[in-house]
Amino acid sequence: MRDWLRRRAVARTAVVALTVGLALLAAMAVVSSQTSSRAADIAAATQLTSQQWNEIYLKISIEYELLEDYLESPDQADRQPLLSSIGSAEPNLRWLLANGGEADARQAMALQNAYGGYTWTLRNLIDAASADDRPGTLKFAEQAALSASGLRRQASVNVARNNLSIGVVLRDAKRDTARQLIAVKVLSAADLLLVILCGLVLLTYQKRTERQAADNDYRASHDGLTGLANRRLLTERVTRAIADADRGGPGVGLLLLDLNRFKEVNDTLGHHSGDLLLMEVARRLRGATRPADLVARLGGDEFAVLLADVEELADAGTVAQRLLIELCGPAELGGLTVDISGSIGYSYYPAPSSSAEELLQHADVAMYHAKRNHLGVAGYEVENDTNSFEQLTLLADLRTGIDRGELELHYQPKIGLPGRSVAGLEALVRWRHPIRGLLGPQAFVPEAEQSDLMLNLTEAVLDMALGQQRAWREAGRDVPVAVNVGAACLRDSAFPARVGELIRRHDAVAGRLTLEITESFFIIDPDAAAAALSVLREQGVRISIDDFGVGYSSMSYLQSMPLDELKIDRKFTAEILTTDRGRAIAGAIIDLAHALDLTVVAEGIEDEQTLTAIVDMGCEQAQGYLMCRPLPPDGIPAWMDSWSVPALS
Structure with missing residues (x-):
């Protein structure tokens, strides 16, 4: 020695x-x-x-x-x-x-x-x-x-x-x-x-090699961007925690988090802004968890939190709720305010999960359920796991379904106020799946928005809506139609030209078509939104901002965007009669829209009292179950013929 x-x-x-x-x-x-x-x-x-x-x-x-x-x-x-x-x-x-x-x-x-x-x-x-x-x-x-x-x-x-x-x-x-x-x-x-x-410097080299091996092991177990644990380290810790639980230790809770609209941020603002957003999410997650908990990034915009000392599934849910509150909120990315939100699914060992693999799988199922149904947080439930195989093949089926003409449109009327005449119809897509039957948009549109299918889906809906409008027009019913458009369409510079081609193909009047854009896209990429909408407006197409009031900082874009119409989200109209705050917010939105020369549509009208209230506020149009639920095309003429009876009573 x-x-x-x-x-x-x-x-x-x-x-x-x-x-x-x-x-x-x-x-x-x-x-x-x-x-x-x-x-x-x-x-x-x-x-x-x-x-x-x-x-x-x-x-x-x-x-x-x-x-x-x-x-x-x-x-x-x-x-x-x-x-x-x-x-x-x-x-x-x-x-x-x-x-x-x-x-x-x-x-x-x-x-x-x-x-x-x-x-x-x-x-x-x-x-x-x-x-x-x-x-x-x-x-x-x-x-x-x-x-x-x-x-x-x-x-x-x-x-x-x-x-x-x-x-x-x-x-x-x-x-x-x-x-x-x-x-x-x-x-x-x-x-x-x-x-x-x-020659003896090999000893120093050996020491350096050992140090490099330790660094490599750290890199192999941690995410290079955020510094959080990666999937490998999470799997090792989950396995170790389950082994401790089997020896009489506390149970194991696992949270799985997926960000909302991260792809839009990445595609619109660039990968650098996407990286900044991921680092901000990592910072918030670290700040909202205990030192004993393990925060990991699994890849992309997916994160996980391994909870220590969890006694039951409800405890994991409580932590998930608190974590989501700490996570959500606006973030500054290069001078632009972007809203951070996400969906969290949680699971628990030893029940209902019985292994490390099931714990991860169940948390993933719960997260998907929360994201699909806009729940924010959801725990694993067996009944939500029945369609996992169908969900895996959903996008492939949808691509084929669009080509085969499996899409259907139902239409929900809008009435003009105060006279209650028919002011237009909003086209709402349905999918007649050959195995699963008729699916509403919530079953497949969120997945389409995260893929390249949104363009094909939107163009198919536009084609069908304009074709149906032409059929009604030839039958003597000239009624405006509105179609929802996803953010991916407006980021495609060729989309306005394709809309113009569809209008010409169906011999439609551009002013009788309204494109409804969700508010979140104005916030994420205002420049792209303004450019695309300006081209559409030059063609004569009307532009409506849908679900107004749900996102952050939207009012700052109203003056600069080429808009014709503003739709008040149903969450505000539902509170007009129940809270002073709800009535004040709805009134403020209507006054703001009128100051900007915009037509106001109130969504979610389900009773006469609410309809009377929005008429008193000066709202121009209304839409909701009070007037009509979404109907297939052949049901619209009959409704239009019968609507004058309750409208004049």
């Missing part, structure tokens, strides 16, 4: 010494390089300065030669070259004043003053010669000759001075380089001796 320790000490000493030697050698190389570079820079700068002085000498000489030519024959032909040359050395003098060294700047300033007098003399000489003033011409010619001689002498002196400086710099650099070369040779010899002793 003592011999091993000694070898280890020798190796470390050798490594330190070699490191110092190499560092000194590198420093010498850097110093040598910097010395040479500095000398070269100084020489180049001095050479450039010398060149400026040389050009000054030449330009003054040229000016004087042109002066002599002009004095020999003072006609217009020789006058113009002399006039053009006067002051030609000024740019060189200004350069020296701005870029030359202290001595050159001082000399340039002195010469500039003299040069100014010289140019003044030349101009006076030309004026005297032009006026046939022979005495004046001779006087100025003598002054010019003396000035030119003095200026050239000053310029040549500065050229010589700078050339001498270059020689001194190069000589000093050569001397310094020779000294540095000797030092480099000495250090190289010492380093060569130290290299021989570095």
